[in-house]
Amino acid sequence: MSVPEFAPAKVNLALHITGQRADGYHLLDSIVGFASIGDKLTVSEAATYQLTATGAFVEAMPKVEDNLITKAVNWFAANCSENPNVAISLEKNLPAAAGIGGASADAAAVIRALAKLWDKPLPTAQDLLFLGADVPMCLASTSCRVGGIGEELIGVASLSGTPIVLVNPRVAVPTPKVFGALKSRNNPAITNPDFTAETDVIEWVLAQRNDMQDAAKVIAPAINDVLMALESTFPRIARMSGSGATCFGIYGTQDAANEAAQKVATINPNWWVTCGQLI
Template sequence: MPGLVEEGRAKVNLTLRVVGRRVDGYHDLESVVAFADCADRLTLTPGPELSLQTTGPLASACGETSDNLVLKAARLLGESIPNLKMGGFVLEKVLPVAAGIGGGSADAAAALRLLARLNNLSFDDERLREVALATGADVPVCLASRACDMTGVGDNLRPLSAPKMPCVLVNPCVPVATKDVFAALGLRHGELLVGVTDVMMQASPWPEEGGSLEEWVEALAAGTNDLEGPATKIQPLIGEVIAALNATDGAWLARMSGSGATCFALYENTAEAKRAADKISKEHPEWWVHAGTLS
């Protein structure tokens, strides 16, 4: 049987509210998530042994293979489903690591989709969703890999009908550890970051199906990323990236994604996004820059 292929698309948090920290230590979030047209590529060749090989320009940044979320997700699914067919994974790594765009989570989600295809499992199989959440908080949203409003610890997903959004993604090629950013937020177990009124307001609907790009940008601009401040204190380059994005012509909204250090800007059209990316790449050749669309 030939190898099966899936993409692990970059996840972008267009907004991110931290509602509070639960008594179990996990943080409750509310985040509008979309996915970019840049992605890692994961191939699964059926075989008797589970294995993982990393290739691509950023393979060296993946760390120890044994710690990779692709293998963690596969092993957890194997524990959940007896006699699960496995095989050898090859990961072509092109997305920055520890970058706030869910690269590792997207790879794990791609692994689950590949194993589902190999074993004739439905993508909405409850066991897939359970294993996704057990693998990592961002894996469930990456499993669907479509725009949604994500709440809780990543377990509640409400699909959104967002238009294609021309964008530029920029990472200054410095890793930022998610745990350090949440630690810098400084919430105690059981502490709310926002008031009850604010929490209730988060349930407000986003633009309905058919909403224009302008309507979406206006709604997103009213939001925030609560992790941007603490992440910038840990890595001041984030502030420089946002400033560089804001300095490009036509940037409607510039913000950090996830826990950083990747930041994004939204534009009216792909031509403006391409010109902005070219400008930033020329001024900062050491940065990772991508122009494309979110959906």
């Protein structure tokens, strides 16, 4: 039996850092969406554990034993009293250390696939925090407001179908470095939403911010170039996702998003540029 699973890119439409706990973990208040752009994997029963990968970003992946997918498989198998011997085929389409949850999305996707393969319930968000703050939200892979250190998930109005462009200058930005460069860790939380239609959601998101953006731009100045390139295409919003360096533009129509992606890619042929929709 084989189980295919999609690992969509996570997009922090807004990301506020509201504090830091005594143990060092940062408190988040984030509005997260997921894109039709992502990695693809298939999980099959096997005699031994295998992880094989293809795609544009294979070279950036850690060794099999250090991969977050492997850690997720071993933990979930032990938690379910199952044999971790499965064969995983991964198509790696998302860049690493890019602020869009690539490794976390893969780990979450493999857990969803194993739950289907083994007929087991999905773990809780709290259970998955040890794999990283992005894994619980990636397991859900639906529009949500994220609080705590990543374990508090609250559903928000769907942005499904919203046209989006993702751009990365092919510069890896390690999240710990960005946290270390933050000038403030006690920022205001996201304002409570007050909208009645999908069009108002975007306006509300526009009024929010990404508290990691300025710190990330110091570490990776190319983020400035990406944001300016996106802004030149007149999106409704242009902002960095997560800790960067990937930035996104949201557009009023799919044609506008397609044209924007083509323009940015033509002028910057060495960047990773892709377009799709929020799901």
